[in-house]
Amino acid sequence: MREWWSKICSALHLRRGLDGDLSDEMHAHLDLMTVENVERGMPPDEARAAAHRAFGNLTRTQDKAREAWQFPRFETILQDIRYGLRGIRRSPSFSAVVILTLALGIGANTAIFSVVYSVLLRPMPYPHGDRLVRLGESTAQASGIAVTWINFQHWRAENTAFEDMAAVTGADLTLTGRGDAVLTHALLVTSNIFRLTGMTAALGRLFTEADDKPGAAPTVVVTADFWQTRLGGDSNVVGESLELNGTSYQIIGVLHPGRKYLWRSTEVYLPLGRTQSPSAKRGDHRSIGGLGLLKPGTTATQARANLDAIMQRLARSDPGPEDDHRSYVAYLADVMIGGDLRATLLVLMGAVGLVLIIACANVASLLLVRSTARAREIAIRVAIGAGRARLARQLLTENIVIAAIGGALGLLLAGWCLHTLILIGPHDIPRLTEATLDIPVLLFAAAISVAVGLLAGLAPVWNAGRVDLTTALKEGSPTAGTGRHSQAFRSTLVIAEIALTLMLAFASGLLVRSLIAAQHADPGFNPQNLLAIELQLPGSRYRSDDSVREYYGQLSQNLRGEPGIEDVGFVMCPPGAGDCGDYWYSILEKPTPAREDVPLSLFNVVDDNYFHAAQMRILAGRPFGDADRRGGSQVTIVNEQLARQSFSDPQLALGKHLKVGGPYMEGPTLEIVGVVANISQEGLDAERSPTFYYAFSQNPSSAMVVTLRTSGDPAQWMIAARQQVSALDRNVPIQSLRTAEDWLGATLERRRFATLLLGLFGGLAMLLAAVGIYGVLNYWVSARQREIAIRLAVGAQRSTILRWAGFHATRLAVIGIILGAIGAWSAAHWLESLVFGVTARNPLMMLLAGVAVIVIAALAASVPLWRATHTDAVRNLHEA
Amino acid sequence: MSTVDNPRKALEFLQGTLEVLILRSLQSAPNHAYGISQFLEQQSEYEFFVDNGSLYPALQRLLQRRWISAQWKKSPNGRRAKYYRLTPLGRTQLVAAKSKWIRFVEAMARVLAPQR
Numbered sequence: 001m002r003e004w005w006s007k008i009c010s011a012l013h014l015r016r017g018l019d020g021d022l023s024d025e026m027h028a029h030l031d032l033m034t035v036e037n038v039e040r041g042m043p044p045d046e047a048r049a050a051a052h053r054a055f056g057n058l059t060r061t062q063d064k065a066r067e068a069w070q071f072p073r074f075e076t077i078l079q080d081i082r083y084g085l086r087g088i089r090r091s092p093s094f095s096a097v098v099i100l101t102l103a104l105g106i107g108a109n110t111a112i113f114s115v116v117y118s119v120l121l122r123p124m125p126y127p128h129g130d131r132l133v134r135l136g137e138s139t140a141q142a143s144g145i146a147v148t149w150i151n152f153q154h155w156r157a158e159n160t161a162f163e164d165m166a167a168v169t170g171a172d173l174t175l176t177g178r179g180d181a182v183l184t185h186a187l188l189v190t191s192n193i194f195r196l197t198g199m200t201a202a203l204g205r206l207f208t209e210a211d212d213k214p215g216a217a218p219t220v221v222v223t224a225d226f227w228q229t230r231l232g233g234d235s236n237v238v239g240e241s242l243e244l245n246g247t248s249y250q251i252i253g254v255l256h257p258g259r260k261y262l263w264r265s266t267e268v269y270l271p272l273g274r275t276q277s278p279s280a281k282r283g284d285h286r287s288i289g290g291l292g293l294l295k296p297g298t299t300a301t302q303a304r305a306n307l308d309a310i311m312q313r314l315a316r317s318d319p320g321p322e323d324d325h326r327s328y329v330a331y332l333a334d335v336m337i338g339g340d341l342r343a344t345l346l347v348l349m350g351a352v353g354l355v356l357i358i359a360c361a362n363v364a365s366l367l368l369v370r371s372t373a374r375a376r377e378i379a380i381r382v383a384i385g386a387g388r389a390r391l392a393r394q395l396l397t398e399n400i401v402i403a404a405i406g407g408a409l410g411l412l413l414a415g416w417c418l419h420t421l422i423l424i425g426p427h428d429i430p431r432l433t434e435a436t437l438d439i440p441v442l443l444f445a446a447a448i449s450v451a452v453g454l455l456a457g458l459a460p461v462w463n464a465g466r467v468d469l470t471t472a473l474k475e476g477s478p479t480a481g482t483g484r485h486s487q488a489f490r491s492t493l494v495i496a497e498i499a500l501t502l503m504l505a506f507a508s509g510l511l512v513r514s515l516i517a518a519q520h521a522d523p524g525f526n527p528q529n530l531l532a533i534e535l536q537l538p539g540s541r542y543r544s545d546d547s548v549r550e551y552y553g554q555l556s557q558n559l560r561g562e563p564g565i566e567d568v569g570f571v572m573c574p575p576g577a578g579d580c581g582d583y584w585y586s587i588l589e590k591p592t593p594a595r596e597d598v599p600l601s602l603f604n605v606v607d608d609n610y611f612h613a614a615q616m617r618i619l620a621g622r623p624f625g626d627a628d629r630r631g632g633s634q635v636t637i638v639n640e641q642l643a644r645q646s647f648s649d650p651q652l653a654l655g656k657h658l659k660v661g662g663p664y665m666e667g668p669t670l671e672i673v674g675v676v677a678n679i680s681q682e683g684l685d686a687e688r689s690p691t692f693y694y695a696f697s698q699n700p701s702s703a704m705v706v707t708l709r710t711s712g713d714p715a716q717w718m719i720a721a722r723q724q725v726s727a728l729d730r731n732v733p734i735q736s737l738r739t740a741e742d743w744l745g746a747t748l749e750r751r752r753f754a755t756l757l758l759g760l761f762g763g764l765a766m767l768l769a770a771v772g773i774y775g776v777l778n779y780w781v782s783a784r785q786r787e788i789a790i791r792l793a794v795g796a797q798r799s800t801i802l803r804w805a806g807f808h809a810t811r812l813a814v815i816g817i818i819l820g821a822i823g824a825w826s827a828a829h830w831l832e833s834l835v836f837g838v839t840a841r842n843p844l845m846m847l848l849a850g851v852a853v854i855v856i857a858a859l860a861a862s863v864p865l866w867r868a869t870h871t872d873a874v875r876n877l878h879e880a
Numbered sequence: 881m882s883t884v885d886n887p888r889k890a891l892e893f894l895q896g897t898l899e900v901l902i903l904r905s906l907q908s909a910p911n912h913a914y915g916i917s918q919f920l921e922q923q924s925e926y927e928f929f930v931d932n933g934s935l936y937p938a939l940q941r942l943l944q945r946r947w948i949s950a951q952w953k954k955s956p957n958g959r960r961a962k963y964y965r966l967t968p969l970g971r972t973q974l975v976a977a978k979s980k981w982i983r984f985v986e987a988m989a990r991v992l993a994p995q996r
Binding site: 021022024025026028029031032033035055056057060061062064065066067068069 | 912913914931932933936937939940941944955957959960961962
């Protein structure tokens with residue numbers, strides 16, 4: 001401690017004085033010795049010379065004394081850095097290869113890490129984001145379903161695990177009275193949501209408990225965006241009213257920009273409690289989701305146990321059909337990032353990490369080659385007194401300088417890559433666009449640069465420590481340092497590179513194969529020339545089912561009149577739109593399932609003509625038709641998947657009855673009149689889920705997607721479709737207008753993204769491995785040039801030389817490929833979630849990857865091998 | 881390297897010993913660097929050779945620890961020289977180090993040349 005303090009003081013102000021003082025002191029020392037010598041009878045000149053001799057090296061002594069005052073050799077580090085920079089300038093092409101390799105490795109890693117950091121690791125943008133949880137109910141089949149309002153009230157009042165909990169539900173409301181009707185995304189919330197998410201008012205106030213009670217006056221809080229775009233940024237807007245679905249709401253506040261509730265784009269907030277009836281039943285489900293703030297130190301599991309106990313108590317005191325429901329509590333961070341996305345990002349991070357290791361191995365072997373070429377220089381320095389530690393430090397510093405330059409260049413590359421990633425990345429990855437090269441990412445880049453510098457740099461240092469002085473000095477030839485151990489080390493690096501490259505090639509091959517499989521997956525309908533108009537009828541104008549039926553009937557008729565439109569059908573949830581709702585069901589003619597075995601199915605609503613318009617195959621029975629009117633017997637059409645779960649043949653399902661809600665829940669009973677082919681509802685690469693279809697005529701829905709079969713490129717009919725919708729009722733907003741192929745294609749966005757990146761990494765790995773193999777073999781040949789020349793001179797054939805050198809190369813490749821195959825095979829299960837249409841442990845893909853790596857290795861090896869066989873024996877031996 | 885010690889070659893200082901010996905040399909009176917090296921060589925009957933390359937850094941280390949202090953003074957023969965003196969802290973260090981080293985030396989001797 002005391003030493004450090006003194007050093008700090010000296011560094012601050014004493015340093016300059018110290019140099020002069022030491023010099024004075026040593027000269028005084030010399031004077032004293034000289035005087036003594038003179039007293040012994042020496043002539044003054046001789047006395048002074050003798051004193052100098054006895055004292056030793058004055059400057060060096062001064063240096064060493066001064067060093068005692070310095071921080072761990074800062075000056076020598078600077079000197080090493082200068083030396084390193086000089087070394088880079090001295091061999092520019094070598095340095096360029098090393099620095100470029102590092103920049104590629106570090107750049108790719110930094111870019112991917114910044115995505116992983118932004119999407120997976122960055123804390124949630126809420127106060128106490130780590131304690132926020134998503135709340136819901138769960139059953140034996142499904143977890144995270146909506147919580148009922150009454151259950152939520154009990155949870156809120158009786159729990160001991162939460163600081164606070166809020167309830168939220170979304171609604172799309174039509175805004176009228178301010179120009180054209182527009183659809184606004186509203187969120188109905190309990191008044192405490194703003195506190196939980198840290199949202200504050202920029203103008204006016206936020207909801208209070210009083211606004212959130214049944215019977216309270218209708219109030220609305222708008223977001224900054226909505227205020228700007230729809231209300232013109234008027235600062236006097238508080239107190240005005242907003243007409244939503246025909247009801248007038250008083251604007252009480254405008255939120256600060258920035259914070260938003262999860263990833264949903266919300267425009268206005270309404271109080272939820274105002275619309276809820278306190279006399280509702282415990283089993284009355286709407287789509288209410290909960291948001292909870294755990295007490296500090298409470299885990300989600302503990303909170304779940306707490307809520308489950310409340311649910312069990314309620315089942316006894318207030319029995320109902322949902323007594324087996326339990327709670328669902330999951331950290332918000334985990335909910336936002338689905339397991340698939342997490343797996344994808346982690347696989348990408350792993351892959352890019354492998355690329356870095358390959359780059360690192362490459363650089364290590366290059367540095368090793370150079371340091372053996374420098375063996376003579378090192379030997380000389382050892383001979384004139386450089387300590388081993390000093391040499392090691394200098395070599396390491398040089399390598400870190402190179403790594404730092406590579407890292408800086410990598411950072412530039414990463415910035416560019418990140419920009420591109422965000423541009424081409426799927427839009428549904430939360431927080432992807434927020435990825436930047438911020439402090440944690442820069443720290444990561446710095447850390448891997450230093451780590452790579454140390455790791456790659458250790459190889460030559462380890463080698464330098466073993467330099468045999470006399471041999472190195474005596475040999476002085478290019479073969480100096482080609483000892484068995486450094487050669488073996490380089491070979492190990494090549495084997496590792498080949499193995500890792502094989503793993504990456506295998507993984508990217510699998511993903512490319514999966515993407516092709518997904519793109520060619522049968523969607524179950526014909527997405528070509530199909531246009532989809534997503535509509536939402538404003539509830540204020542279309543209150544009755546009849547008005548909804550009439551609107552869609554009229555629209556369909558009008559669109560049919562448009563030239564080039566061949567067929568029109570409508571569906572609630574178009575293919576590729578995902579899961580728009582699922583529910584329990586049972587087949588009445590089958591044995592009643594146990595409570596926890598009731599199956600779930602997606603449900604959808606289609607009109608009579610939809611299956612025809614979409615060109616979906618009817619496997620049995622008939623489509624909906626005129627017979628299926630309101631008041632007639634309730635009918636349904638099921639998909640093949642659902643039919644096969646209960647019946648061996650789709651035909652057998654006809655005439656049977658499907659009970660919606662299963663045996664334990666209320667719901668209508670529907671007669672199965674048809675079985676239709678499976679379609680890719682949740683995406684081309686998703687499993688085909690069981691689905692049952694309601695007839696639109698019997699169960700009209702105000703939100704439908706109108707599909708148009710056109711006679712050519714459907715984009716040409718977009719304007720006509722818009723005009724028809726507007727002509728019928730200009731108060732009906734179009735939510736989206738795109739082709740069915742777009743709907744479907746969007747489902748493959750993530751897969752394309754992951755495949756593209758992994759493919760790039762695979763390519764990068766191959767390139768790096770090729771450079772590495774070339775470098776090491778080339779060096780191997782250079783070191784054996786004389787041996788080859790002698791062999792040729794004594795009569796060896798070129799083919800013998802080729803066999804000899806080729807055997808060396810092949811041995812490395814074979815060992816690498818075997819190790820890589822083992823590695824890829826055992827790591828294949830990591831890819832399970834990303835693979836589609838093929839098995840993860842795919843022998844054919846392994847074979848292809850192996851062949852690709854062999855071809856790359858052979859190409860990289862061919863130049864050194866050519867050099868080996870074309871050694872000019874006579875010249876080489878003369879020069880030697 | 882030979883395995884038998886060459887008695888004509890001066891002894892090198894073991895790690896940490898030079899500092900203790902410097903403290904000892906300043907026990908009775910302040911001295912300058914040259915004086916310290918002469919004192920050590922004479923007291924050890926020329927078994928130790930004090931290398932200035934070791935002596936000066938050692939002095940700096942002792943200064944940093946505040947075990948000695950330095951002051952420019954006139955020497956008896958009228959020359960200016962930098963004199964080192966023990967600080968109270970250095971004095972306590974010397975007492976502690978002395979007993980430690982004597983124990984160490986005696987233990988070494990008992991192990992290396994046991995008296996039968």
